[in-house]
Amino acid sequence: NDVIDKHTQAGLDLLERYIKFVKERTEIEQNYAKQLRNMTKKYSKRGSKEEQECKFSNHASFQEILNELGDYAGQRELIAENMTANISDKLTKYLQDLKQERKTHLSDVKKAQQNLESSFKHLESIKKRFAKEWAEADKATQQAEKLESDNNNSKIDVDKAKNHALARMRTAEECRNSYAAELQKYNKEQNYFYYTEIPQIFNKLQDMDERRIRQLAEGYCQFSHIEKNVLPIISKCLEGIAAAGTKIDEKK
């Protein structure tokens, strides 16, 4: 029970840690993109003097490289955006739901435990009352027998004592029946608790943990796919840069 509590908590902790990790990666990616973009702007924005020089292919090519690097920075920004939307935001919402669900399941366990405990206490009190009644009935019976064997007493007193002992014995037997019934009821409850109720909740918790792991696995895969998806465009930017370098005609 305590083990399940700890295990599911560790699972949620890992999910939380992964979300934090992805957020940090996102910040690094944003920062990287921003630095690339600023550098691109810094080297691009030049006065009309530079524009004049752009008729020379080696100047024009540098400008093209800057343009491609701007696109490149845009792709890194896209990675950051998609990581936020497809991992962090999604998993954060999911984590909240799981926390709530886990809380509900664990409180169900506690409630069931409390119910069984209060049933047990009730059984104990009935058992105690039965023991007490039984002892009193036993005592009344002994007293009646003692009165009878002692010849000094009147028949009326002896009969009165006998009747009293019988009445007590009847009450004690009622208590015994009541205890037997309550014990049977408690055993049923206990069976239900250990073989039905708790396993059901534990199954739900396990199901929840499996869903958590699937979502986390999906988050792991997304971490790769988001970046993989921009690789062709990044490749194209790099080709554009190489093309800008290649087409320079030094004779011009």
Added chain:
Amino acid sequence: NDVIDKHTQAGLDLLERYIKFVKERTEIEQNYAKQLRNMTKKYSKRGSKEEQECKFSNHASFQEILNELGDYAGQRELIAENMTANISDKLTKYLQDLKQERKTHLSDVKKAQQNLESSFKHLESIKKRFAKEWAEADKATQQAEKLESDNNNSKIDVDKAKNHALARMRTAEECRNSYAAELQKYNKEQNYFYYTEIPQIFNKLQDMDERRIRQLAEGYCQFSHIEKNVLPIISKCLEGIAAAGTKIDEKK
């Protein structure tokens, strides 16, 4: 001339600007790699408590992702290193050589100009001397003629004046020959300057500029190739991350 000076200077400025640009990109790349590496370490280095949890596949997979991201950071570091070695360092050395070469060529132009100027000055001084001697010879001739037409003078005086005038005229003619020779020499020098010397130096400067552009173009291409070369390994890292996500068994 001044145009060539400015054009080659603008070329070297572009080269210098490109080196600065690559250095900045290198710093951004180093910074990016460092941030990724620090994050990887931060999430990897955990106590023995976490190691225990690693028996669960979703914990182990996160560790694998961190390992792959560490390799990824290593590839970004490699980009930075190669940009420094194959672009910045190379082009910086090359820029120094070109600056020196350009300086030599431009000083050769200046030297040739100064030579031609001093030849011109020399020619002018010879021309001036010829004009002066010619004027004096003319004056001596007129004086001799005046002495002769004036009957009051002795024949000896007249002959003396005539001889003097002849001597002056001979000197003036020598000066004229010397001037003519010098003028011819100067014309030859001027021709050499405009049709041989200067074109040769300009060809060298143009050749230098073409070499500069080829090197710069190579630097542009390297900027792309260095990153393109690590793309397959980066792709592999991303596949490793996706594999870590995929192989999670939620039933464990």
